[in-house]
Amino acid sequence: MADPRHDAVTFSTPPRCDVLIIGGGVTGTAIARDLALRGVNAIVAEWRDVASGASGGNHGLLHSGARYVASDREAAVECREEGDILRLTAPHCIEDCGGLFVSVVGDDPDYGESFPALCSAAGITAKEIPVEEALAMEPALSPKLTRAFSVPDGSIDPFRLCLDLMAHATLEADSQLFSHTKITGLEISGRRVVAAKAVHPKLGEFRIEAKQYINAAGAWAGEIAAMAGGTVPLVLSKGTLLVTHDRLATRVINRLRPAGNGDILVPGGTVSVLGTTAVRLGGLDSISPTIAEVEENIREGAPMVPALASTRYIRAFAGVRPLAGSGSEDRAVSRNFSLIDHARPDQGGIENFTTITGGKLTTHRLMAERTSDAVCAKMGVTAPCRTRTALLPAVAASSWTEPGRAARFWLEHHEPENPVLCECELVQKRAIEEIVSSLPETEVSLLQAIGLRSRVGKGPCQGAFCSVRITSALYDADAFTGPEGLYQLTDFLRSRFKGQRPILWGTQLAQAELAEALHCGLYSLEHLSCKGEEHV
Numbered sequence: 001m002a003d004p005r006h007d008a009v010t011f012s013t014p015p016r017c018d019v020l021i022i023g024g025g026v027t028g029t030a031i032a033r034d035l036a037l038r039g040v041n042a043i044v045a046e047w048r049d050v051a052s053g054a055s056g057g058n059h060g061l062l063h064s065g066a067r068y069v070a071s072d073r074e075a076a077v078e079c080r081e082e083g084d085i086l087r088l089t090a091p092h093c094i095e096d097c098g099g100l101f102v103s104v105v106g107d108d109p110d111y112g113e114s115f116p117a118l119c120s121a122a123g124i125t126a127k128e129i130p131v132e133e134a135l136a137m138e139p140a141l142s143p144k145l146t147r148a149f150s151v152p153d154g155s156i157d158p159f160r161l162c163l164d165l166m167a168h169a170t171l172e173a174d175s176q177l178f179s180h181t182k183i184t185g186l187e188i189s190g191r192r193v194v195a196a197k198a199v200h201p202k203l204g205e206f207r208i209e210a211k212q213y214i215n216a217a218g219a220w221a222g223e224i225a226a227m228a229g230g231t232v233p234l235v236l237s238k239g240t241l242l243v244t245h246d247r248l249a250t251r252v253i254n255r256l257r258p259a260g261n262g263d264i265l266v267p268g269g270t271v272s273v274l275g276t277t278a279v280r281l282g283g284l285d286s287i288s289p290t291i292a293e294v295e296e297n298i299r300e301g302a303p304m305v306p307a308l309a310s311t312r313y314i315r316a317f318a319g320v321r322p323l324a325g326s327g328s329e330d331r332a333v334s335r336n337f338s339l340i341d342h343a344r345p346d347q348g349g350i351e352n353f354t355t356i357t358g359g360k361l362t363t364h365r366l367m368a369e370r371t372s373d374a375v376c377a378k379m380g381v382t383a384p385c386r387t388r389t390a391l392l393p394a395v396a397a398s399s400w401t402e403p404g405r406a407a408r409f410w411l412e413h414h415e416p417e418n419p420v421l422c423e424c425e426l427v428q429k430r431a432i433e434e435i436v437s438s439l440p441e442t443e444v445s446l447l448q449a450i451g452l453r454s455r456v457g458k459g460p461c462q463g464a465f466c467s468v469r470i471t472s473a474l475y476d477a478d479a480f481t482g483p484e485g486l487y488q489l490t491d492f493l494r495s496r497f498k499g500q501r502p503i504l505w506g507t508q509l510a511q512a513e514l515a516e517a518l519h520c521g522l523y524s525l526e527h528l529s530c531k532g533e534e535h536v
């Protein structure tokens with residue numbers, strides 16, 4: 001049903017495209033780009049905004065493959081090969097920081113013994129370095145270190161990546177993102193899908209017509225496949241991650257042991273991200289991080305990096321891995337992907353419907369290549385895949401903070417006409433204006449969209465100050481004329497609070513109390529009736 005807070009807008013004719021892609025995560029946006037580079041136009045229908053599912057709820061580790069050498073050599077090799085391609089084709093989304101695998105007193109020495117040979121068999125360079133050298137490289141490491149290997153890990157910004165993948169698809173083939181567009185059904189005639197039924201808070205219900213339909217809905221792929229009588233065998237595994245208030249290490253730090261909870265610390269720009277847990281889910285109703293998972297990550301991570309026991313955490317978040325396969329232990333289920341042609345009689349017998357799911361952020365390009373090959377073959381398109389070598393341009397309107405920029409930035413830049421609106425992450429007014437002017441008229445929440453396209457709200461204040469400043473600037477610019485700006489502000493603050501709830505102790509608790517005094521005590525925002533269920 002359309003949200004009564006939005007004016008109704010409708011299409012006079014159904015939007016049409018060559019390919020409808022359902023899901024705007026890294027898989028869906030990468031397929032849109034791959035197809036665009038072959039001259040094929042697409043609509044990406046995304047229920048929320050790009051990278052709102054697992055693609056925005058992950059560690060951001062550009063895997064060297066070393067994590068998988070003992071459990072899944074095929075996945076390890078795929079990660080190595082795809083990582084090399086991404087370093088060349090999307091360098092602006094990657095921090096090629098390198099990684100360490102380290103063991104501490106008490107870890108099984110056999111794993112460390114077999115590690116270099118397993119890496120070598122997968123073609124991954126793992127070089128043992130003396131413990132003293134590793135401690136000099138990363139002073140946050142435990143003094144109880146027993147072994148250290150350097151590996152070519154990196155970190156990747158999934159938000160920037162997805163936004164640029166989509167922007168490139170628009171540039172090359174006029175492909176479009178329909179955000180806040182939920183696909184609710186597929187109209188089927190004979191052995192073909194003839195249209196998808198969609199609903200949008202401003203547009204209401206409408207249809208989208210395409211020649212081919214791709215289900216790239218990640219953990220929700222089973223629901224979409226069922227709309228055409230297909231099934232997708234998926235294990236849903238929730239992982240919870242924690243964000244530290246500053247960056248604890250320069251490199252990715254991995255525990256040198258079989259994959260377990262809290263064993264990877266990844267630098268993400270100005271912060272570090274610790275994770276992850278693996279909890280089997282029966283459904284997708286609740287994907288929130290829990291206090292127990294937060295504590296488990298810290299307990300397991302601290303022996304590797306002791307500061308993890310005492311550092312300030314600013315947020316926890318969770319994502320669901322759509323693991324393609326089965327198994328009783330989530331970490332043992334393959335990280336490979338599954339491409340399903342629903343033309344098969346046991347998959348619904350629908351000729352123009354394909355599902356892609358599973359895999360990893362690191363292997364998204366390969367997943368997109370294989371899916372696009374299959375769908376182009378159905379359409380008679382013979383243009384080859386170009387994403388192995390084509391550079392991904394940095395074209396999406398966005399603003400990202402450079403690590404270590406803060407002090408230098410304040411000294412070198414003081415622009416009264418372009419003030420900094422987000423002081424934690426140094427986002428300036430002009431960057432916000434550019435982001436807003438890039439959004440479609442049908443955008444449902446300017447504040448959420450700005451937050452996704454920048455680091456606004458992601459720093460230690462978690463939106464306490466910047467959200468109010470930005471809302472005020474948007475009112476000044478007439479982007480809001482009625483109370484909707486206050487509704488959006490309240491929704492934005494609720495979404496930030498969701499991630500703070502399980503980490504409220506110490507300094508971050510004081511920060512949250514200050515935010516509560518401001519937002520509830522001073523502005524009375526808690527009296528606004530909003531969509532969310534959380535309290536500010």
Ligand SMILES: Cc1cc2nc3c(=O)[nH]c(=O)nc-3n(C[C@H](O)[C@H](O)[C@H](O)COP(=O)(O)OP(=O)(O)OC[C@H]3O[C@@H](n4cnc5c(N)ncnc54)[C@H](O)[C@@H]3O)c2cc1C
Nearest residue numbers: 023025026027047053054055059061183218239319361362
């Ligand atoms: C905790 C965790 C940590 C991870 N860490 C890493 C890592 O460090 N490195 C790595 O390489 N990989 C990692 N991964 C894996 C990686 O995040 C995923 O493989 C990848 O993001 C999946 O992308 P996707 O586009 O297939 O799915 P998603 O990103 O989930 O996208 C699916 C989209 O479909 C949309 N959707 C659902 N239903 C509908 C509908 N009816 N209509 C319209 N849209 C719909 C959803 O809103 C969602 O945005 C991790 C995953 C998790 C959960």
